[in-house]
Structures are given as C-alpha cells and as structure tokens.
Amino acid sequence: MDPEFQSVVPILRIFDVKTADEFYLDFLGFTVDWDHRFDNNAPLYRQISKGGLILHLSEHHGDGSPGIKIRVMMKRGITGYHEWLITKKYRYMRPGIEKGYGGPDSQELTVIDPFGNTITFCQTEKDE
Template sequence: MANKVIPVLRIFDVTKAMEFYKDWLGFQVDWEHRYEDNTPLYMQVSKDDIVLHLTEHHGDCCPGAKVFVETTGLKEYHQLLLDKNYKYNRPGLEVEPWDAISVTVHDPFGNKILFSESIKG
C-alpha cells in the first residue's frame, strides 16, 4: 500500500495560482494537464517534500480546504514570505497549544495551508 497523500485544491484563475504558489510560496510547477486548449487546468506543484495538485475542474473538489504541513525552518520561511511583500497575504507566526509554531497562508481561492514546526526540546 502506498503511503503518500497529495491534497487536491480548487483554483479558479491560473495567473493568480501561479502568483501565489510559485512566485510567493516558492513552489515549482512539476507538470500541467489540459484535455485541449480552452479547458480547465490540472497541475502538480511541489516544494521540497510538499506536493499539491491544483485543479480548475469543478467536480474535483470544493474550495475552502485546509492542508496541515509539518515542517522545519519555519521562522526563516516566514521571514522569506514577509520579505517578498506579497500584497494579499502577510501571515503571522503563531505559537500553538500543541508545542509548535505555525504560519497559515490563505490562497486566493479560499484554501488554507498551515505550516507547523514542533518546538519540543
């Protein structure tokens, strides 16, 4: 049995998705698929071990999902995001009750990604 989970997130505008996921968060586009020109896009983006599928297809999923990502180096990544001065999102760095720090980002389509790093000694 495979042990990899890939969340599928709904998007509505490819340009906005690229601005958010690629330009701001630093994901790379691994591949894109359209059945033909002028049809919805389905694509894979990744950053390190994080893999997401983004889809314009209305039947694939609903907007408003939340993805929880366990990570390391969160303070540095948070500062990198702030330094990019993305006008639509300036996330805070939060201390969580589960002995972690977190950064939550909201994409332009109502989805959220919560990056979390354990602070247990």
C-alpha cells in the first residue's frame, strides 16, 4: 500500500519571540494558531499560518538548525504579496521578485528571518 502524505511542516529555529513576532506576524502577515510551553520558563514551540501555509517556530535546542532554506510553492499571488510586503516598511528587509527556476514565467520572492532562515516563495505561472 502506498502512503498518503498530507503536508510538510518545517520547524524553524528562533531565539527571541519578540523578534520572531515582528518578522513573521507583523511583516509576513502570519497568524499564531497555538503556542506550547511546558511551563512559564520553558522554550516556546509555536504554530503559525498564512492561508494554507503552516510553519512551526521553536526556541527548543535541537529543533531545527538556524540557517535552513525552505521553498514555498505558490499557485498565484506572488506579485500582490510582494507589493503588500513593501508597504510594511520592515526596516531590515525590502525583498524583490526575481526570475525563478520553474519555467519561463517562474518568479521567486526570498526573505531571510532574523535567525538566518531563508524562505523562498516560488510561483511558476504569471499572475493574471
């Protein structure tokens, strides 16, 4: 029997919740789905989402390595998302759209979080 896979949820290492919130919530527009701590002095493990994209952020040692790269495939909306990000005036990043590697109409938008993790949003067809 072939397995039926549902999705992949990357775990990105973070070192400061306030800094992570400024980047992921305020700049990228994600929403916190839930937080988990074993107690008030324990590291945070959090799920965030935007549309159908789910990411986990973790302060736990050993949960992900800082500096990873993930590619997020998009069906549409990269141009509008880029325009929206630029209006945020995030002081540490002003990403651009570049030619991608998924065909003649492929576009990519890359952001790097404050912990060295790279997220590249990829769209292979032009927005209508």
